[in-house]
Amino acid sequence: MSRDPAWGRLRHAALSRPTRGQAIIGVLCALLGFGIVQQVSSVRTQSPFASARTEDLVQILDSLDQRSQRLDAQITTLTAARDRLRSSRDAEAAAAKERQRRADEVGILAGTVAAEGPGVVVTLSGEVSAGLVLDTVQELRDAGAEAMEINGQRVVVSTAFTDSDTAVLVNGKPVGGPKRPIVIRAIGNSATLATSLTIPGGVVETAAADGVRVTIVRAQTVTVRAVVPAPTRS
Amino acid sequence: MIAGIGLAVGVLLGLILRPEVPLWFQPYLPIAIVAGLDALFGALRALLDGVFSDRVFVISFISNVLIAALIVFVGDQLGVGSQLSIGVVVVLTIRIFANVAAIRRRLFHG
Structure with missing residues:
Protein backbone atom coordinates (compact mmCIF):
# COMPACT_ATOMS: atom_id res chain seq x y z
CA MET A 1 0.00 0.00 0.00
CA SER A 2 2.67 2.50 1.01
CA ARG A 3 4.32 2.04 -2.35
CA ASP A 4 1.29 3.47 -3.99
CA PRO A 5 1.88 7.13 -4.83
CA ALA A 6 -1.61 8.20 -3.76
CA TRP A 7 -1.14 7.13 -0.13
CA GLY A 8 2.23 8.78 -0.05
CA ARG A 9 0.82 12.01 -1.32
CA LEU A 10 -1.95 11.82 1.27
CA ARG A 11 0.53 11.25 4.09
CA HIS A 12 2.74 13.97 2.78
CA ALA A 13 -0.17 16.40 2.64
CA ALA A 14 -1.27 15.53 6.16
CA LEU A 15 2.18 15.86 7.69
CA SER A 16 3.69 18.67 5.64
CA ARG A 17 4.54 22.01 7.20
CA PRO A 18 1.81 24.59 6.68
CA THR A 19 2.40 27.11 3.97
CA ARG A 20 0.59 30.34 3.17
CA GLY A 21 -1.53 28.61 0.57
CA GLN A 22 -2.56 25.97 3.04
CA ALA A 23 -3.61 28.66 5.50
CA ILE A 24 -5.99 30.07 2.92
CA ILE A 25 -7.34 26.57 2.35
CA GLY A 26 -7.84 26.22 6.10
CA VAL A 27 -9.77 29.46 6.21
CA LEU A 28 -11.99 28.33 3.34
CA CYS A 29 -12.62 24.99 5.04
CA ALA A 30 -13.46 26.81 8.28
CA LEU A 31 -15.93 28.94 6.31
CA LEU A 32 -17.45 25.78 4.84
CA GLY A 33 -17.83 24.11 8.25
CA PHE A 34 -19.23 27.28 9.72
CA GLY A 35 -21.77 27.52 6.91
CA ILE A 36 -22.81 23.91 7.30
CA VAL A 37 -23.44 24.25 11.01
CA GLN A 38 -25.24 27.51 10.49
CA GLN A 39 -27.52 26.04 7.87
CA VAL A 40 -28.24 22.88 9.83
CA SER A 41 -29.10 24.80 12.96
CA SER A 42 -31.28 27.25 11.08
CA VAL A 43 -33.16 24.42 9.38
CA ARG A 44 -33.73 22.80 12.74
CA THR A 45 -34.85 25.88 14.63
CA GLN A 46 -36.84 27.77 12.06
CA SER A 47 -40.50 27.31 11.36
CA PRO A 48 -41.30 25.45 8.15
CA PHE A 49 -42.37 28.74 6.55
CA ALA A 50 -38.97 30.37 6.95
CA SER A 51 -37.35 28.11 4.38
CA ALA A 52 -40.37 27.92 2.10
CA ARG A 53 -40.05 29.58 -1.28
CA THR A 54 -42.06 32.57 -2.36
CA GLU A 55 -44.50 30.59 -4.52
CA ASP A 56 -45.25 28.17 -1.70
CA LEU A 57 -45.79 31.04 0.69
CA VAL A 58 -48.10 32.71 -1.81
CA GLN A 59 -50.05 29.48 -2.14
CA ILE A 60 -50.33 29.10 1.63
CA LEU A 61 -51.40 32.72 1.89
CA ASP A 62 -54.00 32.16 -0.82
CA SER A 63 -55.47 29.18 0.95
CA LEU A 64 -55.58 31.10 4.21
CA ASP A 65 -57.27 33.98 2.39
CA GLN A 66 -59.85 31.62 0.99
CA ARG A 67 -60.43 30.13 4.39
CA SER A 68 -60.88 33.52 5.97
CA GLN A 69 -63.28 34.51 3.19
CA ARG A 70 -65.26 31.36 3.80
CA LEU A 71 -65.39 32.11 7.51
CA ASP A 72 -66.38 35.71 6.78
CA ALA A 73 -69.25 34.47 4.64
CA GLN A 74 -70.26 32.18 7.47
CA ILE A 75 -70.21 35.09 9.90
CA THR A 76 -72.44 37.08 7.57
CA THR A 77 -74.90 34.23 7.19
CA LEU A 78 -75.07 33.54 10.90
CA THR A 79 -75.40 37.23 11.76
CA ALA A 80 -78.28 37.52 9.30
CA ALA A 81 -79.93 34.46 10.83
CA ARG A 82 -79.49 35.87 14.31
CA ASP A 83 -80.95 39.23 13.25
CA ARG A 84 -83.84 37.47 11.59
CA LEU A 85 -84.60 35.49 14.74
CA ARG A 86 -84.27 38.58 16.90
CA SER A 87 -86.57 40.66 14.70
CA SER A 88 -89.10 37.84 14.51
CA ARG A 89 -89.08 37.74 18.29
CA ASP A 90 -89.70 41.49 18.35
CA ALA A 91 -92.47 41.11 15.79
CA GLU A 92 -94.02 38.40 17.92
CA ALA A 93 -93.97 40.70 20.96
CA ALA A 94 -95.56 43.47 18.91
CA ALA A 95 -98.19 41.06 17.66
CA ALA A 96 -98.93 39.95 21.21
CA LYS A 97 -99.29 43.60 22.28
CA GLU A 98 -101.59 44.33 19.35
CA ARG A 99 -103.59 41.21 20.17
CA GLN A 100 -104.04 42.39 23.76
CA ARG A 101 -105.09 45.84 22.58
CA ARG A 102 -107.63 44.40 20.18
CA ALA A 103 -108.91 42.06 22.87
CA ASP A 104 -109.40 45.01 25.24
CA GLU A 105 -111.13 47.03 22.54
CA VAL A 106 -113.43 44.22 21.57
CA GLY A 107 -113.99 43.38 25.22
CA ILE A 108 -115.16 46.94 25.86
CA LEU A 109 -117.50 46.79 22.89
CA ALA A 110 -118.80 43.38 23.91
CA GLY A 111 -119.21 44.47 27.50
CA THR A 112 -117.03 41.78 29.03
CA VAL A 113 -114.51 44.17 30.61
CA MET B 1 -3.91 18.82 7.86
CA ILE B 2 -4.64 22.51 7.95
CA ALA B 3 -7.81 21.89 5.97
CA GLY B 4 -9.10 19.40 8.54
CA ILE B 5 -8.25 21.74 11.39
CA GLY B 6 -9.98 24.60 9.58
CA LEU B 7 -13.10 22.48 9.06
CA ALA B 8 -13.18 21.53 12.73
CA VAL B 9 -12.64 25.14 13.83
CA GLY B 10 -15.49 26.30 11.56
CA VAL B 11 -17.88 23.71 12.96
CA LEU B 12 -16.92 24.63 16.50
CA LEU B 13 -17.35 28.33 15.81
CA GLY B 14 -20.77 27.68 14.33
CA LEU B 15 -21.80 25.58 17.32
CA ILE B 16 -20.60 28.19 19.80
CA LEU B 17 -21.85 31.32 18.08
CA ARG B 18 -25.12 29.89 16.71
CA PRO B 19 -25.51 32.79 14.30
CA GLU B 20 -28.74 33.66 12.54
CA VAL B 21 -28.62 33.36 8.78
CA PRO B 22 -29.49 36.72 7.22
CA LEU B 23 -32.78 36.50 5.40
CA TRP B 24 -31.45 37.56 2.00
CA PHE B 25 -28.75 34.93 2.26
CA GLN B 26 -31.01 32.02 3.18
CA PRO B 27 -31.73 30.68 -0.33
CA TYR B 28 -28.03 30.75 -1.24
CA LEU B 29 -26.39 29.17 1.79
CA PRO B 30 -27.39 25.53 1.11
CA ILE B 31 -26.31 25.79 -2.51
CA ALA B 32 -23.04 27.46 -1.53
CA ILE B 33 -22.37 24.67 0.96
CA VAL B 34 -22.92 21.99 -1.68
CA ALA B 35 -20.66 23.90 -4.08
CA GLY B 36 -18.00 24.15 -1.38
CA LEU B 37 -18.22 20.42 -0.70
CA ASP B 38 -17.80 19.78 -4.39
CA ALA B 39 -14.67 21.94 -4.46
CA LEU B 40 -13.35 20.13 -1.37
CA PHE B 41 -13.77 16.67 -2.91
CA GLY B 42 -12.31 17.92 -6.19
CA ALA B 43 -9.28 19.15 -4.28
CA LEU B 44 -8.87 15.82 -2.52
CA ARG B 45 -8.97 14.02 -5.85
CA ALA B 46 -6.41 16.42 -7.33
CA LEU B 47 -4.20 15.86 -4.30
CA LEU B 48 -4.25 12.10 -4.81
CA ASP B 49 -3.60 12.60 -8.51
CA GLY B 50 -0.60 14.70 -7.60
CA VAL B 51 -1.85 17.72 -9.45
CA PHE B 52 -3.09 19.65 -6.43
CA SER B 53 -2.43 23.35 -6.40
CA ASP B 54 -3.34 25.86 -3.70
CA ARG B 55 -4.33 28.52 -6.17
CA VAL B 56 -6.49 26.26 -8.25
CA PHE B 57 -8.32 25.05 -5.15
CA VAL B 58 -8.94 28.55 -3.82
CA ILE B 59 -10.14 29.82 -7.18
CA SER B 60 -12.35 26.75 -7.85
CA PHE B 61 -13.82 26.95 -4.34
CA ILE B 62 -14.71 30.61 -4.61
CA SER B 63 -15.93 30.42 -8.21
CA ASN B 64 -18.02 27.32 -7.44
CA VAL B 65 -19.75 29.08 -4.56
CA LEU B 66 -20.24 32.31 -6.49
CA ILE B 67 -21.60 30.64 -9.61
CA ALA B 68 -23.96 28.46 -7.61
CA ALA B 69 -25.26 31.51 -5.78
CA LEU B 70 -25.52 33.44 -9.04
CA ILE B 71 -27.54 30.69 -10.68
CA VAL B 72 -29.96 30.58 -7.77
CA PHE B 73 -30.19 34.36 -7.80
CA VAL B 74 -30.93 34.48 -11.52
CA GLY B 75 -33.42 31.64 -11.08
CA ASP B 76 -35.21 33.57 -8.36
CA GLN B 77 -35.38 36.62 -10.60
CA LEU B 78 -36.79 34.51 -13.45
CA GLY B 79 -39.30 32.78 -11.18
CA VAL B 80 -37.71 29.34 -11.54
CA GLY B 81 -35.51 29.59 -8.46
CA SER B 82 -36.59 26.28 -6.95
CA GLN B 83 -36.07 24.37 -10.20
CA LEU B 84 -32.63 25.90 -10.80
CA SER B 85 -31.61 25.18 -7.20
CA ILE B 86 -32.55 21.55 -7.74
CA GLY B 87 -30.56 21.56 -10.98
CA VAL B 88 -27.46 22.99 -9.31
CA VAL B 89 -27.72 20.55 -6.42
CA VAL B 90 -28.11 17.60 -8.81
CA VAL B 91 -25.11 18.61 -10.92
CA LEU B 92 -22.91 19.26 -7.90
CA THR B 93 -23.98 16.01 -6.27
CA ILE B 94 -23.12 14.06 -9.43
CA ARG B 95 -19.72 15.74 -9.45
CA ILE B 96 -19.19 14.88 -5.79
CA PHE B 97 -20.04 11.25 -6.49
CA ALA B 98 -17.68 11.20 -9.47
CA ASN B 99 -14.87 12.73 -7.39
CA VAL B 100 -15.45 10.30 -4.54
CA ALA B 101 -15.41 7.40 -7.01
CA ALA B 102 -12.10 8.64 -8.44
CA ILE B 103 -10.61 9.00 -4.95
CA ARG B 104 -11.71 5.51 -4.08
CA ARG B 105 -10.18 4.08 -7.25
CA ARG B 106 -7.00 6.01 -6.60
CA LEU B 107 -6.65 4.70 -3.03
CA PHE B 108 -7.82 1.11 -3.46
CA HIS B 109 -7.29 0.48 -7.18
CA GLY B 110 -10.98 -0.41 -7.13
Whole structure:
Protein backbone atom coordinates (compact mmCIF):
# COMPACT_ATOMS: atom_id res chain seq x y z
CA MET A 1 0.00 0.00 0.00
CA SER A 2 2.67 2.50 1.01
CA ARG A 3 4.32 2.04 -2.35
CA ASP A 4 1.29 3.47 -3.99
CA PRO A 5 1.88 7.13 -4.83
CA ALA A 6 -1.61 8.20 -3.76
CA TRP A 7 -1.14 7.13 -0.13
CA GLY A 8 2.23 8.78 -0.05
CA ARG A 9 0.82 12.01 -1.32
CA LEU A 10 -1.95 11.82 1.27
CA ARG A 11 0.53 11.25 4.09
CA HIS A 12 2.74 13.97 2.78
CA ALA A 13 -0.17 16.40 2.64
CA ALA A 14 -1.27 15.53 6.16
CA LEU A 15 2.18 15.86 7.69
CA SER A 16 3.69 18.67 5.64
CA ARG A 17 4.54 22.01 7.20
CA PRO A 18 1.81 24.59 6.68
CA THR A 19 2.40 27.11 3.97
CA ARG A 20 0.59 30.34 3.17
CA GLY A 21 -1.53 28.61 0.57
CA GLN A 22 -2.56 25.97 3.04
CA ALA A 23 -3.61 28.66 5.50
CA ILE A 24 -5.99 30.07 2.92
CA ILE A 25 -7.34 26.57 2.35
CA GLY A 26 -7.84 26.22 6.10
CA VAL A 27 -9.77 29.46 6.21
CA LEU A 28 -11.99 28.33 3.34
CA CYS A 29 -12.62 24.99 5.04
CA ALA A 30 -13.46 26.81 8.28
CA LEU A 31 -15.93 28.94 6.31
CA LEU A 32 -17.45 25.78 4.84
CA GLY A 33 -17.83 24.11 8.25
CA PHE A 34 -19.23 27.28 9.72
CA GLY A 35 -21.77 27.52 6.91
CA ILE A 36 -22.81 23.91 7.30
CA VAL A 37 -23.44 24.25 11.01
CA GLN A 38 -25.24 27.51 10.49
CA GLN A 39 -27.52 26.04 7.87
CA VAL A 40 -28.24 22.88 9.83
CA SER A 41 -29.10 24.80 12.96
CA SER A 42 -31.28 27.25 11.08
CA VAL A 43 -33.16 24.42 9.38
CA ARG A 44 -33.73 22.80 12.74
CA THR A 45 -34.85 25.88 14.63
CA GLN A 46 -36.84 27.77 12.06
CA SER A 47 -40.50 27.31 11.36
CA PRO A 48 -41.30 25.45 8.15
CA PHE A 49 -42.37 28.74 6.55
CA ALA A 50 -38.97 30.37 6.95
CA SER A 51 -37.35 28.11 4.38
CA ALA A 52 -40.37 27.92 2.10
CA ARG A 53 -40.05 29.58 -1.28
CA THR A 54 -42.06 32.57 -2.36
CA GLU A 55 -44.50 30.59 -4.52
CA ASP A 56 -45.25 28.17 -1.70
CA LEU A 57 -45.79 31.04 0.69
CA VAL A 58 -48.10 32.71 -1.81
CA GLN A 59 -50.05 29.48 -2.14
CA ILE A 60 -50.33 29.10 1.63
CA LEU A 61 -51.40 32.72 1.89
CA ASP A 62 -54.00 32.16 -0.82
CA SER A 63 -55.47 29.18 0.95
CA LEU A 64 -55.58 31.10 4.21
CA ASP A 65 -57.27 33.98 2.39
CA GLN A 66 -59.85 31.62 0.99
CA ARG A 67 -60.43 30.13 4.39
CA SER A 68 -60.88 33.52 5.97
CA GLN A 69 -63.28 34.51 3.19
CA ARG A 70 -65.26 31.36 3.80
CA LEU A 71 -65.39 32.11 7.51
CA ASP A 72 -66.38 35.71 6.78
CA ALA A 73 -69.25 34.47 4.64
CA GLN A 74 -70.26 32.18 7.47
CA ILE A 75 -70.21 35.09 9.90
CA THR A 76 -72.44 37.08 7.57
CA THR A 77 -74.90 34.23 7.19
CA LEU A 78 -75.07 33.54 10.90
CA THR A 79 -75.40 37.23 11.76
CA ALA A 80 -78.28 37.52 9.30
CA ALA A 81 -79.93 34.46 10.83
CA ARG A 82 -79.49 35.87 14.31
CA ASP A 83 -80.95 39.23 13.25
CA ARG A 84 -83.84 37.47 11.59
CA LEU A 85 -84.60 35.49 14.74
CA ARG A 86 -84.27 38.58 16.90
CA SER A 87 -86.57 40.66 14.70
CA SER A 88 -89.10 37.84 14.51
CA ARG A 89 -89.08 37.74 18.29
CA ASP A 90 -89.70 41.49 18.35
CA ALA A 91 -92.47 41.11 15.79
CA GLU A 92 -94.02 38.40 17.92
CA ALA A 93 -93.97 40.70 20.96
CA ALA A 94 -95.56 43.47 18.91
CA ALA A 95 -98.19 41.06 17.66
CA ALA A 96 -98.93 39.95 21.21
CA LYS A 97 -99.29 43.60 22.28
CA GLU A 98 -101.59 44.33 19.35
CA ARG A 99 -103.59 41.21 20.17
CA GLN A 100 -104.04 42.39 23.76
CA ARG A 101 -105.09 45.84 22.58
CA ARG A 102 -107.63 44.40 20.18
CA ALA A 103 -108.91 42.06 22.87
CA ASP A 104 -109.40 45.01 25.24
CA GLU A 105 -111.13 47.03 22.54
CA VAL A 106 -113.43 44.22 21.57
CA GLY A 107 -113.99 43.38 25.22
CA ILE A 108 -115.16 46.94 25.86
CA LEU A 109 -117.50 46.79 22.89
CA ALA A 110 -118.80 43.38 23.91
CA GLY A 111 -119.21 44.47 27.50
CA THR A 112 -117.03 41.78 29.03
CA VAL A 113 -114.51 44.17 30.61
CA ALA A 114 -114.94 47.31 32.66
CA ALA A 115 -114.17 50.62 31.00
CA GLU A 116 -113.30 54.13 32.02
CA GLY A 117 -113.01 57.33 30.05
CA PRO A 118 -114.66 60.65 29.18
CA GLY A 119 -118.40 60.53 28.64
CA VAL A 120 -121.75 61.59 29.92
CA VAL A 121 -124.07 60.62 32.73
CA VAL A 122 -127.71 60.91 31.66
CA THR A 123 -130.37 60.86 34.32
CA LEU A 124 -134.00 60.17 33.38
CA SER A 125 -136.44 60.92 36.16
CA GLY A 126 -140.18 60.57 36.01
CA GLU A 127 -142.48 58.09 34.29
CA VAL A 128 -139.90 56.49 32.05
CA SER A 129 -140.96 54.03 29.38
CA ALA A 130 -138.79 51.31 27.87
CA GLY A 131 -139.15 53.04 24.52
CA LEU A 132 -137.59 56.22 25.85
CA VAL A 133 -134.71 54.30 27.34
CA LEU A 134 -134.19 52.47 24.08
CA ASP A 135 -134.32 55.73 22.13
CA THR A 136 -131.75 57.25 24.46
CA VAL A 137 -129.47 54.24 24.17
CA GLN A 138 -129.77 54.18 20.38
CA GLU A 139 -129.07 57.88 20.20
CA LEU A 140 -125.99 57.47 22.34
CA ARG A 141 -124.85 54.51 20.24
CA ASP A 142 -125.24 56.52 17.08
CA ALA A 143 -123.16 59.26 18.66
CA GLY A 144 -120.35 56.79 19.18
CA ALA A 145 -120.77 55.59 22.75
CA GLU A 146 -118.38 52.74 23.33
CA ALA A 147 -119.68 51.40 26.60
CA MET A 148 -122.89 52.03 28.53
CA GLU A 149 -124.51 50.90 31.71
CA ILE A 150 -127.97 51.57 33.06
CA ASN A 151 -128.25 51.47 36.86
CA GLY A 152 -125.56 48.82 37.03
CA GLN A 153 -126.71 46.85 33.96
CA ARG A 154 -124.23 46.79 31.10
CA VAL A 155 -125.78 47.63 27.78
CA VAL A 156 -124.56 45.38 25.01
CA VAL A 157 -125.79 44.37 21.59
CA SER A 158 -128.30 41.88 22.94
CA THR A 159 -129.63 44.01 25.78
CA ALA A 160 -133.46 44.10 25.87
CA PHE A 161 -135.64 46.84 27.29
CA THR A 162 -139.08 45.87 28.47
CA ASP A 163 -141.95 47.75 30.10
CA SER A 164 -143.46 46.33 33.25
CA ASP A 165 -146.07 47.65 35.65
CA THR A 166 -143.65 49.20 38.05
CA ALA A 167 -140.43 49.78 36.21
CA VAL A 168 -138.47 49.39 33.05
CA LEU A 169 -136.79 46.00 32.76
CA VAL A 170 -133.29 45.90 31.35
CA ASN A 171 -132.36 42.35 30.54
CA GLY A 172 -135.30 41.32 32.66
CA LYS A 173 -134.09 43.19 35.72
CA PRO A 174 -136.07 46.19 36.93
CA VAL A 175 -134.24 49.48 36.96
CA GLY A 176 -135.52 52.80 38.14
CA GLY A 177 -139.04 53.35 39.24
CA PRO A 178 -141.21 56.16 40.48
CA LYS A 179 -138.75 57.20 43.12
CA ARG A 180 -135.47 56.09 41.53
CA PRO A 181 -134.27 57.80 38.39
CA ILE A 182 -132.69 55.86 35.59
CA VAL A 183 -129.00 56.70 35.27
CA ILE A 184 -127.24 55.95 32.01
CA ARG A 185 -123.46 56.15 32.03
CA ALA A 186 -122.00 56.29 28.54
CA ILE A 187 -118.33 56.49 27.54
CA GLY A 188 -117.43 58.33 24.34
CA ASN A 189 -116.86 61.84 23.11
CA SER A 190 -118.82 63.70 25.78
CA ALA A 191 -119.63 66.70 23.59
CA THR A 192 -120.95 64.55 20.76
CA LEU A 193 -122.94 62.38 23.15
CA ALA A 194 -124.51 65.37 24.89
CA THR A 195 -125.35 67.09 21.63
CA SER A 196 -126.94 63.95 20.19
CA LEU A 197 -129.49 63.99 22.98
CA THR A 198 -130.28 67.71 22.91
CA ILE A 199 -130.85 68.20 19.19
CA PRO A 200 -134.27 69.64 18.28
CA GLY A 201 -136.77 66.82 18.18
CA GLY A 202 -134.29 64.66 20.03
CA VAL A 203 -134.54 62.58 23.14
CA VAL A 204 -134.64 65.49 25.56
CA GLU A 205 -137.57 67.19 23.79
CA THR A 206 -139.46 63.97 23.34
CA ALA A 207 -138.97 63.08 27.00
CA ALA A 208 -140.08 66.51 28.11
CA ALA A 209 -143.29 66.01 26.14
CA ASP A 210 -143.84 62.79 28.10
CA GLY A 211 -143.12 64.54 31.38
CA VAL A 212 -139.70 63.02 31.93
CA ARG A 213 -136.88 65.23 33.07
CA VAL A 214 -133.52 64.56 31.47
CA THR A 215 -130.29 65.85 32.93
CA ILE A 216 -127.05 65.42 31.07
CA VAL A 217 -123.73 65.74 32.91
CA ARG A 218 -120.52 65.68 30.90
CA ALA A 219 -117.64 64.17 32.82
CA GLN A 220 -113.92 63.72 32.20
CA THR A 221 -114.06 60.30 33.78
CA VAL A 222 -117.02 58.01 33.57
CA THR A 223 -116.59 54.53 34.93
CA VAL A 224 -118.58 51.62 33.59
CA ARG A 225 -118.04 48.76 36.02
CA ALA A 226 -120.87 46.44 35.09
CA VAL A 227 -119.88 43.59 32.84
CA VAL A 228 -121.66 40.79 31.11
CA PRO A 229 -120.23 37.30 31.11
CA ALA A 230 -118.23 36.54 27.99
CA PRO A 231 -120.25 34.43 25.63
CA THR A 232 -118.98 30.86 25.55
CA ARG A 233 -117.95 29.52 22.21
CA SER A 234 -120.04 26.71 20.93
CA MET B 1 -3.91 18.82 7.86
CA ILE B 2 -4.64 22.51 7.95
CA ALA B 3 -7.81 21.89 5.97
CA GLY B 4 -9.10 19.40 8.54
CA ILE B 5 -8.25 21.74 11.39
CA GLY B 6 -9.98 24.60 9.58
CA LEU B 7 -13.10 22.48 9.06
CA ALA B 8 -13.18 21.53 12.73
CA VAL B 9 -12.64 25.14 13.83
CA GLY B 10 -15.49 26.30 11.56
CA VAL B 11 -17.88 23.71 12.96
CA LEU B 12 -16.92 24.63 16.50
CA LEU B 13 -17.35 28.33 15.81
CA GLY B 14 -20.77 27.68 14.33
CA LEU B 15 -21.80 25.58 17.32
CA ILE B 16 -20.60 28.19 19.80
CA LEU B 17 -21.85 31.32 18.08
CA ARG B 18 -25.12 29.89 16.71
CA PRO B 19 -25.51 32.79 14.30
CA GLU B 20 -28.74 33.66 12.54
CA VAL B 21 -28.62 33.36 8.78
CA PRO B 22 -29.49 36.72 7.22
CA LEU B 23 -32.78 36.50 5.40
CA TRP B 24 -31.45 37.56 2.00
CA PHE B 25 -28.75 34.93 2.26
CA GLN B 26 -31.01 32.02 3.18
CA PRO B 27 -31.73 30.68 -0.33
CA TYR B 28 -28.03 30.75 -1.24
CA LEU B 29 -26.39 29.17 1.79
CA PRO B 30 -27.39 25.53 1.11
CA ILE B 31 -26.31 25.79 -2.51
CA ALA B 32 -23.04 27.46 -1.53
CA ILE B 33 -22.37 24.67 0.96
CA VAL B 34 -22.92 21.99 -1.68
CA ALA B 35 -20.66 23.90 -4.08
CA GLY B 36 -18.00 24.15 -1.38
CA LEU B 37 -18.22 20.42 -0.70
CA ASP B 38 -17.80 19.78 -4.39
CA ALA B 39 -14.67 21.94 -4.46
CA LEU B 40 -13.35 20.13 -1.37
CA PHE B 41 -13.77 16.67 -2.91
CA GLY B 42 -12.31 17.92 -6.19
CA ALA B 43 -9.28 19.15 -4.28
CA LEU B 44 -8.87 15.82 -2.52
CA ARG B 45 -8.97 14.02 -5.85
CA ALA B 46 -6.41 16.42 -7.33
CA LEU B 47 -4.20 15.86 -4.30
CA LEU B 48 -4.25 12.10 -4.81
CA ASP B 49 -3.60 12.60 -8.51
CA GLY B 50 -0.60 14.70 -7.60
CA VAL B 51 -1.85 17.72 -9.45
CA PHE B 52 -3.09 19.65 -6.43
CA SER B 53 -2.43 23.35 -6.40
CA ASP B 54 -3.34 25.86 -3.70
CA ARG B 55 -4.33 28.52 -6.17
CA VAL B 56 -6.49 26.26 -8.25
CA PHE B 57 -8.32 25.05 -5.15
CA VAL B 58 -8.94 28.55 -3.82
CA ILE B 59 -10.14 29.82 -7.18
CA SER B 60 -12.35 26.75 -7.85
CA PHE B 61 -13.82 26.95 -4.34
CA ILE B 62 -14.71 30.61 -4.61
CA SER B 63 -15.93 30.42 -8.21
CA ASN B 64 -18.02 27.32 -7.44
CA VAL B 65 -19.75 29.08 -4.56
CA LEU B 66 -20.24 32.31 -6.49
CA ILE B 67 -21.60 30.64 -9.61
CA ALA B 68 -23.96 28.46 -7.61
CA ALA B 69 -25.26 31.51 -5.78
CA LEU B 70 -25.52 33.44 -9.04
CA ILE B 71 -27.54 30.69 -10.68
CA VAL B 72 -29.96 30.58 -7.77
CA PHE B 73 -30.19 34.36 -7.80
CA VAL B 74 -30.93 34.48 -11.52
CA GLY B 75 -33.42 31.64 -11.08
CA ASP B 76 -35.21 33.57 -8.36
CA GLN B 77 -35.38 36.62 -10.60
CA LEU B 78 -36.79 34.51 -13.45
CA GLY B 79 -39.30 32.78 -11.18
CA VAL B 80 -37.71 29.34 -11.54
CA GLY B 81 -35.51 29.59 -8.46
CA SER B 82 -36.59 26.28 -6.95
CA GLN B 83 -36.07 24.37 -10.20
CA LEU B 84 -32.63 25.90 -10.80
CA SER B 85 -31.61 25.18 -7.20
CA ILE B 86 -32.55 21.55 -7.74
CA GLY B 87 -30.56 21.56 -10.98
CA VAL B 88 -27.46 22.99 -9.31
CA VAL B 89 -27.72 20.55 -6.42
CA VAL B 90 -28.11 17.60 -8.81
CA VAL B 91 -25.11 18.61 -10.92
CA LEU B 92 -22.91 19.26 -7.90
CA THR B 93 -23.98 16.01 -6.27
CA ILE B 94 -23.12 14.06 -9.43
CA ARG B 95 -19.72 15.74 -9.45
CA ILE B 96 -19.19 14.88 -5.79
CA PHE B 97 -20.04 11.25 -6.49
CA ALA B 98 -17.68 11.20 -9.47
CA ASN B 99 -14.87 12.73 -7.39
CA VAL B 100 -15.45 10.30 -4.54
CA ALA B 101 -15.41 7.40 -7.01
CA ALA B 102 -12.10 8.64 -8.44
CA ILE B 103 -10.61 9.00 -4.95
CA ARG B 104 -11.71 5.51 -4.08
CA ARG B 105 -10.18 4.08 -7.25
CA ARG B 106 -7.00 6.01 -6.60
CA LEU B 107 -6.65 4.70 -3.03
CA PHE B 108 -7.82 1.11 -3.46
CA HIS B 109 -7.29 0.48 -7.18
CA GLY B 110 -10.98 -0.41 -7.13
